[in-house]
Structure formats: C-alpha cells, structure tokens
Amino acid sequence: MEDVKSGGSDGALVEARGVSFAYAxxxxxxxxxxxLAVGRGRLAALVGANGSGKSTLVRLLAGLLKPADGEVLxxxxxxxxxxxxxxxxxxxxxxxxxxTVFPFTALEVVLTGRSPYTTRFRFESARDVEAARAAxxxxxxxxxxxxxxxxxxxxxxxxxxxxxxxxxxxxxLLLDEPSAALDLKHRAGLIRHLRRLRDEQGMTALIITHDLxxxxxxxxxxxxxxxxxxxxxxxxxxxxxxxxxxxxxxxxHVRARRAFGHTFVWSEL
Amino acid sequence: xxxxxxxxxxxxxxxxxxxxxxxxxxxxxxxxxxxxVLVASTLVALWVGYQRLDLLALRTDERARVIFFELRLPxxxxxxxxxxxxxxxxxxxxALFRNPLAEPLTLGVSGGGALxxxxxxxxxxxxxxxxxxxxxxxxxxxxxxxxxVVYRLARTGATVLPGALLLAGVVVNTxxxxxxxxxxxxxxxxxxxxxxxxxxxxxDVVGFDLVWRMLLFLVPGWLVLLxxxxxxxxxAVDEETAQSLxxxxxxxxxxxxxxSSLIVGVTVAVGGxxxxxxxxxxxxxxxxxxxxxxxxxxxxFVLGAAFLMLADxxxxxxxxxxxxxxxxxTALAGGPVFLWLLRRQQRYTxx
Numbered sequence: 001m002e003d004v005k006s007g008g009s010d011g012a013l014v015e016a017r018g019v020s021f022a023y024a025x026x027x028x029x030x031x032x033x034x035x036l037a038v039g040r041g042r043l044a045a046l047v048g049a050n051g052s053g054k055s056t057l058v059r060l061l062a063g064l065l066k067p068a069d070g071e072v073l074x075x076x077x078x079x080x081x082x083x084x085x086x087x088x089x090x091x092x093x094x095x096x097x098x099x100t101v102f103p104f105t106a107l108e109v110v111l112t113g114r115s116p117y118t119t120r121f122r123f124e125s126a127r128d129v130e131a132a133r134a135a136x137x138x139x140x141x142x143x144x145x146x147x148x149x150x151x152x153x154x155x156x157x158x159x160x161x162x163x164x165x166x167x168x169x170x171x172x173l174l175l176d177e178p179s180a181a182l183d184l185k186h187r188a189g190l191i192r193h194l195r196r197l198r199d200e201q202g203m204t205a206l207i208i209t210h211d212l213x214x215x216x217x218x219x220x221x222x223x224x225x226x227x228x229x230x231x232x233x234x235x236x237x238x239x240x241x242x243x244x245x246x247x248x249x250x251x252x253h254v255r256a257r258r259a260f261g262h263t264f265v266w267s268e269l
Numbered sequence: 270x271x272x273x274x275x276x277x278x279x280x281x282x283x284x285x286x287x288x289x290x291x292x293x294x295x296x297x298x299x300x301x302x303x304x305x306v307l308v309a310s311t312l313v314a315l316w317v318g319y320q321r322l323d324l325l326a327l328r329t330d331e332r333a334r335v336i337f338f339e340l341r342l343p344x345x346x347x348x349x350x351x352x353x354x355x356x357x358x359x360x361x362x363x364a365l366f367r368n369p370l371a372e373p374l375t376l377g378v379s380g381g382g383a384l385x386x387x388x389x390x391x392x393x394x395x396x397x398x399x400x401x402x403x404x405x406x407x408x409x410x411x412x413x414x415x416x417x418v419v420y421r422l423a424r425t426g427a428t429v430l431p432g433a434l435l436l437a438g439v440v441v442n443t444x445x446x447x448x449x450x451x452x453x454x455x456x457x458x459x460x461x462x463x464x465x466x467x468x469x470x471x472x473d474v475v476g477f478d479l480v481w482r483m484l485l486f487l488v489p490g491w492l493v494l495l496x497x498x499x500x501x502x503x504x505a506v507d508e509e510t511a512q513s514l515x516x517x518x519x520x521x522x523x524x525x526x527x528x529s530s531l532i533v534g535v536t537v538a539v540g541g542x543x544x545x546x547x548x549x550x551x552x553x554x555x556x557x558x559x560x561x562x563x564x565x566x567x568x569x570f571v572l573g574a575a576f577l578m579l580a581d582x583x584x585x586x587x588x589x590x591x592x593x594x595x596x597x598x599t600a601l602a603g604g605p606v607f608l609w610l611l612r613r614q615q616r617y618t619x620x
Contacts, residue, residue: 064512085515093513100506101367101431104560107290112506115514120499123293123563164510 011076012037013172013204014091019060019070020228030056032228033070038221040171041202043194045215047239048225049249054208055176057225061206062093062174074172088116092165094175098157103148106160110135113167135166139193154181162190166197173197173205179214187211191218216240216263224248240265292561296568299558303571307349310575314345314582343477348581348595349574350480351472351536352546354487356573358529359547360554360566361494364505365525366423368431369610372547373533376434377415377441379544382530382537384445385411387464391456402538405486409534415441416526472540472581472595479539486535493528495567497521502562543577543596545603550576552610 015037022029031053038044046054059065060072063079072079074091082090098109113135114128124132136142141159144152149160158181165173173194179187191214197203209215215222215236222239224232225248232244239245240263245254253268318341326333359372366376373379389407419441423434453461500521503511512518536543547569554568577595580602584595 059509062513064509083515084517088513088515091513093510095507095509098507098510099367101369102505102555102560104506108292108559108561109506111292112503112510112514115499115503120496123291123296126291129290161510168514 011039012073013040013042013075014038014061014174014206015073015076016057016061016067017071017073019057019067019072021056021060021065021067023056029068030228031060031067034225034228034230035070036223036230036233038172038204038206040204041198042204042220043198043218044204044206044221044223045219045236046206046208046223046225047210047212047215047248052225053228054225058093058174058176058206058208062091063087064093085116088168088170090170091172091174092168092170094161094165094173094178096158096176096180097154098149098161098164100149103150105146106136106141106144106149106152106163107132107146109149109160110163110167113164116168131169132163132167135163136160138166139163140189155183155186158182159186171202171204173203173207175205175207177208177210179209179211187214212240212245212265213262216258217261226250236263292564295558295561296564299554299564299568300571303568303575307571307575310578311345311349314348314578315341317582317586339476343480344472344581344585345578346477347472347480347483347540348578350483350487351540351543352550352577352580353570353574354491354532354536355543355546356550356569356571356576357491357494357566358532359573360551360562360569361497361501361525361529362547363551364501364562364566365522366420366429366431366434367505367508368429368434369552370431370435370548370607372545373412373529374442374542374544375438375548375607377419377438377445378412378530378533379537379542380442380445381415382408382412382534383542384448385409385414385534386538387449387452390464391452391460393460402482404538405483405535408538409486409531411445412530412534412537413526415445416530420522420526472584473592483535483539487532490528490532490535491570493524494532495570497524498563498566501525501566505560505562541594541596544600545607546573546577546580546599548610549599549603549606552606 016035018033018035019031020029020033021031034053034057046058048054056065060067063072063084066080074082074087079087092113100109107129110132111124111128114124114131117128118124133142133145136145139159139162141156141163144156144160149157152160158178162175162178179190182190194203194205194207195218198205219236221234222236223230224239224244232239232248240256242254242256245256245265246252251267254265255268256263256265258264323333327337355373362371362373362376363369386404386408388411389404419434419437420429422437423429449464453464456464500511500516503514503516504518504521508518550573551565551569554565554572558564558568577599580598581595584593584598587593
C-alpha cells in the first residue's frame with residue numbers, strides 16, 4: 001500500500017509511514033508496513049476485524065510503542081524526536097478504560113491530564129482544577145466529579161477517560177474504541193462532541209471503532225486495517241462498500257445500503 | 270454489614286476531606302496535622318519505658334542521663350527512621366504495582382533482604398569493608414534480587430497480575446526464610462542467635478553511631494522516592510495513560526526498585542523484618558486524606574515514623590522488664606488489616 005493521504009489543506013498532522021511492530025522480538029508482526037495520514041482538523045476512523053492490529057497502530061501513533069520499522073510523524077516531525085511531556089500537550093491517548101484499583105475520584109483522574117502543564121514538584125493550580133471541571137462538563141459527566149472511579153459503570157469510566165484526555169488540551173485525540181462501553185445516546189453524543197471539537201477548535205481525532213453505522217455522515221475519512229496493514233482508505237462512502245467491507249472483514253455476508261443520509265452496514269444472519 | 274457501614278463512614282469522611290480539591294492545599298494541611306501527631310508520639314515514646322522519664326533526675330542524675338541519651342533517645346529516633354522508611358516504601362510499592370496489598374513484606378522484599386543480611390552475618394562479615402557495612406550491602410542485594418524476581422513473575426505484557434504478585438512474594442519469602450534457617454543451622458551458636466534475634470524485628474541499639482550510618486544510605490533512597498511522587502501518582506491511576514502523559518515507565522520502575530530495595534535492605538539489616546508498617550500506614554493516610562499518591566507518600570513517611578515509635582514504646586513496656594520484638598506487634602496489628610483489605614479488594618477486581 002502506498003502512502004494514503006486523506007487530504008486536508010494543512011497537510012497531515014498524524015502520519016504513519018510503513019510502520020511495523022511485533023510485541024516479542026522475532027514474534028509475529030502485529031502491524032506490517034501500515035501507512036496512514038490524518039489531516040489537521042480531520043475526524044478519522046480506523047476500522048478492521050478483531051486482531052487486525054488497530055490498537056497497536058494507535059499505540060504506535062501515540063508514541064507508547066516504538067515501531068521496529070518505518071516512522072511515525074507528528075506535524076511533519078518524527079514523533080520519537082518530540083520530548084514526551086511536550087508530546088503529551090499535543091497528543092492525547094484514550095485507552096479503552098481507566099483501569100485503576102484505587103478509588104480515585106473522577107476529578108482526580110481528569111486532573112492527571114493537567115500534569116504535562118505542571119512541573120515535577122508542583123501541584124495543580126485552581127486554574128487546572130477549572131480546566132478539569134470544564135472537561136468533565138464537556139462530556140456531560142460533571143455530576144461524577146467526586147465519585148470514586150472504581151464505583152462507576154464501564155460507560156461512565158469511559159467518559160472520565162475522555163475528559164482526562166480533553167483536560168490535556170491536545171491538538172489531536174487518539175481513541176481506542178471509545179464507544180465500546182457506551183449506550184446508544186452516549187455513542188452518538190461522543191461523535192457529536194468530537195465533531196463540535198473539530199468545528200470549533202480544529203481538533204484532529206483518530207478513533208478505533210466497530211460502529212460502522214456511525215461513520216458515514218460523521219467522519220471525514222475512514223481507514224480499514226487487515227492483517228496489520230491499511231488496505232482501504234478514503235471518504236466513508238468509498239470504504240463502506242460491500243466489496244471493500246467483504247475484503248476487510250473476510251465476510252461475504254456484509255451488506256451496505258444508503259438511506260436517510262446514513263450508510264447502514266450489517267452482516268446477513 | 271460491618272463492611273458496608275465502614276464504607277459509608279469512609280465515604281463521608283472522604284467527602285469532608287476533599288472540600289479542598291487542590292491536592293497541594295490538602296497536603297499542606299495533612300502535613301501540619303501529622304507533624305503534631307509526630308511530636309506527640311515522640312514525647313510519649315521518650316516518656317515511657319522501664320524507667321519513666323524524670324526531667325528532674327535527668328538534670329542531676331548521671332545514670333538517668335545515660336539511660337536517656339544513650340539508650341532511649343537513639344532507640345526512639347531509630348524507630349522513627351525505620352517507620353518513616355517502611356511507610357514511604359509501602360506507599361510507593363502500592364502505587365507502582367497498582368496493588369493496595371503491596372508492601373515490603375508481602376512482596377518478598379524484606380525476605381530477600383533478610384536472607385542477604387543472614388548470609389553476611391553467618392559468614393562473619395559483620396564488619397565494614399572500605400567503610401561500607403557489608404550487612405547493609407548484602408541486604409540491599411537480597412532485596413533487589415527478590416523485587417526483580419517477584420515483578421518478572423507477576424508481569425505479563427502491560428499488566429501486573431495482582432494475585433500472581435502476592436503469590437510470588439509469598440514464595441520468595443518462604444524460600445528466603447528457608448535459606449535463613451539453613452544458614453542458622455550451619456552457623457556457629459553465637460552467630461545463629463544473632464540471626465534469630467533480628468529476624469523477628471527488634472530495635473534495640475546502643476548509641477547514635479548506627480543511626481547516622483543508616484541515614485547515609487536511607488536519605489538518598491528517601492529523596493529518590495519523594496522526587497517520584499508525581500510519576501507514581503500517574504502510574505497508580507493507569508500505566509498506559511501515565512506513559513502517554515510523558516512518564517518514562519521503565520525508568521520510574523527501575524528507580525523505585527533500587528530506592529525501595531536500598532531502604533528496605535538497610536532497615537532489615539538493622540531492625541530485622543518489621544512487617545505491615547508499609548501496609549497499615551499508607552492505608553490510614555488514604556482514609557484520612559484521600560488517594561492522591563503525592564499526598565499519600567509524604568504523609569506515610571511522617572505517620573510511619575509516629576506509628577513505629579509508638580509500637581516500639583508498646584514493645585518496650587508491655588512486659589515489664591522484658592520486651593517484645595516490635596515486629597510481633599506490627600504483625601499482630603497488620604495481619605487483620607491485610608485481610609480486611611484483601612476482602613475489600615476482591616470487590617473491585619476479580620483476581
């Protein structure tokens with residue numbers, strides 16, 4: 001696969017060039033020569049079958065893993081050359097959930113998103129607390145502020161994880177299946193919120209999702225992964241075609257239809 | 270029922286304590302409060318003993334002065350130093366391993382240190398080589414070895430399995446204890462007795478010399494851990510997130526291992542295995558002042574000092590002229606706390 005550009009007038013903000021990665025040395029390559037580029041201010045989705053390497057690719061883009069081969073660029077600069085705390089002010093990574101066993105309050109978790117802005121021996125200021133509260137409000141989770149995260153539901157934890165990322169005030173969000181634990185309303189709410197961030201603040205976001213129904217009107221571009229490589233990329237309408245989807249998921253029962261301004265995708269039972 | 274009520278009370282106190290959501294303000298307030306507790310504990314620990322402190326006698330009686338300045342005062346200071354160390358290390362290990370049951374004893378760090386120290390004692394290396402007490406170094410190496418073994422066994426990829434961590438700690442402790450027993454068996458009588466005496470954990474020292482020598486090793490360890498409270502706070506919340514926020518996870522882990530092993534090794538070499546201080550103290554701090562690791566660590570340091578001073582005062586006085594090893598008292602207090610936490614933790618995470 002050659003470089004797949006999604007366009008975008010400012011050029012790519014997040015870019016992978018032929019990256020490969022294996023968790024164990026000499027082990028199977030989970031990501032194999034994957035290339036993608038997300039333009040500044042674009043909302044992009046990463047789809048693919050289970051185990052196709054999506055989460056690993058996003059971790060590589062977030063700088064959590066170092067590619068064995070190839071290069072990850074952020075704003076045209078090699079990600080590896082950016083100091084980690086500077087990186088944290090520009091890119092925020094949202095894991096599938098907040099995993100702590102200690103009953104930190106939701107506000108405490110969100111406040112950790114402010115740490116790239118404070119020095120080692122300084123605590124957050126009142127202004128940081130305000131920023132964290134604003135982030136919680138932005139995801140409709142202000143009421144969770146003083147609740148211990150260990151007592152929250154999966155979906156609520158997910159919103160807290162997202163608020164923490166927003167508190168970082170990044171240019172780019174990388175989200176690993178943010179909608180997995182969310183109900184119907186919050187799924188759509190999440191996408192609406194990301195669109196608002198894009199439109200109002202020029203936020204760039206790349207989201208792993210299995211929610212193909214939400215892609216068509218909402219996203220600017222879709223990348224599809226199969227066996228560690230990007231095999232299809234383009235506007236949602238270009239990727240959400242039966243022949244393309246059959247290839248991505250290895251499933252000939254996939255159906256796609258356009259109606260009410262959405263593309264509906266399902267697999268025949 | 271009991272647990273539910275405790276939890277409710279707990280939450281109420283937590284809400285009350287988090288009126289100030291700015292962690293810095295909370296830490297300042299907590300430290301002022303704990304400083305008062307520390308002063309009070311120090312006075313009590315100095316006051317009680319086989320002979321009550323008599324200020325008048327101290328001025329006139331040479332014998333009373335010797336008892337106070339060369340026996341009681343160094344011992345109280347030593348208890349404070351060891352308690353502070355264990356409280357701090359316990360809080361750091363809990364954050365690093367994201368496990369509320371972690372502490373030097375349960376992770377096998379104390380056991381490894383004890384084995385290292387026993388080797389040195391059994392081979393008669395109580396002396397110093399080039400000014401370095403061999404027992405300290407041997408205990409440090411033993412503690413280092415066990416923390417690495419336990420951690421390697423419990424870690425799979427990005428997660429540390431909480432059950433495996435504690436099991437590995439138990440096994441390392443058992444193996445180390447067997448090693449100590451074998452050493453005792455083969456060592457000559459006086460050395461065997463020496464090993465036995467500090468194995469249970471006791472703080473009887475004479476003079477300040479040993480305390481100064483310990484501080485030479487402990488202070489760097491304390492400073493490293495206290496400098497890492499922010500990274501440990503982020504790690505306690507979530508490892509991957511911490512990394513994405515700019516924490517160098519591998520480097521932080523290595524620094525905490527080395528600093529903790531150094532601190533635990535030296536305290537074990539002097540006072541033996543004093544268990545559960547690193548468990549009780551950080552949890553008491555959490556209940557009082559919230560979960561923020563940047564608050565929990567310094568507060569555990571201060572409260573640990575106060576706690577062990579009082580435990581040692583109890584050990585000195587509970588049996589008239591005789592005395593209990595302080596390790597027995599902390600274990601009696603800590604065992605039930607461990608079990609209570611174990612039960613509570615099982616509700617949060619399916620181990």
